Amino acid sequence: MEKNLNYKLKEEGTNSLDLGDYIEYDWKKAYIFTPYTTEVDMKKVLGLTFHDPVNMSIRDDRELLVVIKEDNTFEYMSVDLRYGYLQQKGEYITPENDVIEITHP
Numbered sequence: 001m002e003k004n005l006n007y008k009l010k011e012e013g014t015n016s017l018d019l020g021d022y023i024e025y026d027w028k029k030a031y032i033f034t035p036y037t038t039e040v041d042m043k044k045v046l047g048l049t050f051h052d053p054v055n056m057s058i059r060d061d062r063e064l065l066v067v068i069k070e071d072n073t074f075e076y077m078s079v080d081l082r083y084g085y086l087q088q089k090g091e092y093i094t095p096e097n098d099v100i101e102i103t104h105p
Helices: 002-010 039-046
Strands: 016-018 027-033 062-069 074-080 085-087 099-103
Antiparallel strands (some): 016 099, 085 099
16 A cells, blocks of 8 residues: 555656555545654554654654554555655544545645
8 A cells, every 4th residue: 555655646746545445444534644653643643553654753754644443453655755745634534534635746
């Protein structure tokens, strides 16, 4: 999923994507964490035990997309900011409202 998502961001003229098109399992919420977000802040938002896999608190080249599955487990994707910045429209993304805007650098 991470590879496909980063590939989509590389495409010229891509200004949005439907996140659900990239998720092959039942999910209920997704969150985008921007550079310099601390692990403590991510845990508060997610409400789950979570270990930051990419050290977001010191990174300025990545965003982290965390998808919460129906069974309260999660999957994450590291998004390379060279290709674009993801923008969620609300507090979180849901299967019913899964369009993410992309801003290119």
